[in-house]
Amino acid sequence: MRKLCYIVLTFLLLPGARAQELLPQPESKFITRFPFRQFSGGVMVIQAKFGDIPDSLNFILDTGSGGISLDSATCDYYNISSRASDTLITGIGGVRKVSFVFDRSLLLPGLKVDHLNFHINDYEVLSSVYGEKVDGIIGYSFFSRYVVKINFDSSQIEVYTPGKVKYPREGTLLHPAFTNLPIQWLNVKDKRNMGFNFYFDTGAGLCLLLSEDFAKDSGILLSKRKPVITQAEGLGGKLQMRLTVIRELKIGPYRFRHVPTYLYKDNYNVTSYPFTGGLLGNDLLRRFNITLNYPNREIHLSPNSHFDESFDYAYTGLGIYYVGGKIVVEDVIKGSPADKAHFMVNDEVIAVDRNFSQNMQVYKAILQRPNESIRVLIKREGTGLKELILNTVHIR
Structure with a gap:
């Protein structure tokens, strides 16, 4: 995500100026x-x-x-x-x-x-x-x-090639604002129902992110929400965010309920608040087949076979990373399920749920199951192999 400058260009029509002829657009090939x-x-x-x-x-x-x-x-x-x-x-x-x-x-x-x-x-x-x-x-x-x-x-x-596109009959055609990044109007509902601009961000591995300033100023979140602290990564490194859910998100005619939502303390105004309130990520966007038509400033969404898949509601507070050919624990959030299971920083993960593949994507998928007891075999310096029981919880 890149911080942008916004330039407004104003065109004046002078007396006697000739209108530019609009030529038909060629077909996209x-x-x-x-x-x-x-x-x-x-x-x-x-x-x-x-x-x-x-x-x-x-x-x-x-x-x-x-x-x-x-x-x-x-x-x-x-x-x-x-x-x-x-x-x-x-x-x-x-x-x-x-x-x-x-x-x-x-x-x-x-x-x-x-x-x-x-x-x-x-x-x-x-x-x-x-x-x-x-x-x-x-x-x-x-x-x-x-x-x-x-x-x-x-x-x-x-x-x-750029040109006239025949979009699928099913789906919806969006007309985002475009800078270098597409910005889409979304409706979000929790304590209240409101619309706001959000970045359309396929590089974000989450559903929705709100800047803390937007969440506070708008009063969007229900008071009963109990956000948990979690680790997030992006350009520039790692940092902690809060994680909760919102009741509903609507993009075009499509509604999603109980959407996992990150709350981000935006010290560098990456989200360009108050112009935008955050970003829409690819864990939600992957539920559509997408046509990105930047030349015509259009995005077409068509629901696919993943549209009704459940969101990831599991919370562990465990941060695992692939370092030096090993999967290592680098973050344990205080008071989290990982902390209660007695994980420690620098523990080496040997297996998750008896899976010894050492595949990060597989392990993360296993850890995305809420309200389950997952056995994790770790290797700890000075004590050797040890099995820990990680009881995942459901965010709310």
């Missing part, structure tokens, strides 16, 4: 199709090649990114030289200057995208969260050039 995978929270990752490097790299597809970027460790490994700049990017972990790799190419299956300026960022935390190397993030620099169709039923992405 198919270019290519390729698969994607999903990390936890519905975050999409694709493989692509950078420049003349023969290896395929992992890129997250992120409408919450105002450009395109590479991981600093990837640049070091492949000796990709960059140039310092005064450009600042803002993420949930803070503000930082970034370097750039200018005028390079990205090779997707069946499509070469030229003249891209990649900014450099540190994605070590994202790699440790997902248990796989994250080499970069693809955002506005790509989406602004094409029509992109995302099918969560087939896990396929189709890319088309």
Whole structure:
């Protein structure tokens, strides 16, 4: 997510000025199709090649990114030289200057995208969260050039030229505000019912995030809510947020009830409050097949086979990360189920629910079951192997 400046352009019609002729828009044409995978929270990752490097790299597809970027460790490994700049990017972990790799190419299956300026960022935390190397993030620099169709039923992405698009009959057509990021009007209801602007963010592995300032000023949350403290990750590192639910969220004609919601103390105004109240993430958006039509400033949503899937209501207070070839406990929230189960920072996770795969995505899926007792085998320095019982709870 990138902090943006908003510029309003005013056009004056002068006497005698001739109206520009509106030409019919050509039909959008198919270019290519390729698969994607999903990390936890519905975050999409694709493989692509950078420049003349023969290896395929992992890129997250992120409408919450105002450009395109590479991981600093990837640049070091492949000796990709960059140039310092005064450009600042803002993420949930803070503000930082970034370097750039200018005028390079990205090779997707069946499509070469030229003249891209990649900014450099540190994605070590994202790699440790997902248990796989994250080499970069693809955002506005790509989406602004094409029509992109995302099918969560087939896990396929189709890319088309800009032009007139024939959308599916079923579904709804949104007309978000566009800066470098799409901004969509949503209706949210808990203590009260209200509408507000939210970022449309496929790179966020959550359903809904509200800035604490928005939640406080709007009085949106019921007083009975009991948010819990949880760990979150993003550009710039890790930080703690609060987690609760809201009664209802509506996007276009589609309603979702009892939606898990993060509350974020936005010290750097990443969410641009009071213009926007937060963001809509991909754990909710993955329930639609999506057509991103940035050139025409349109987004089409069509409910898919995941539409009625249950949300993730489980809470553990346990933060596990893939570090140095091991899955390690790095966060235990005080008073949480993980704390009550006597987890400790630096515990090495050997198995979860008798699953020894060492697959972060599998383990996170197991830990997303609310109100269950889950056996976790850990290795602790000085005591060896130990089995802990983690009793997950249901957020409310």
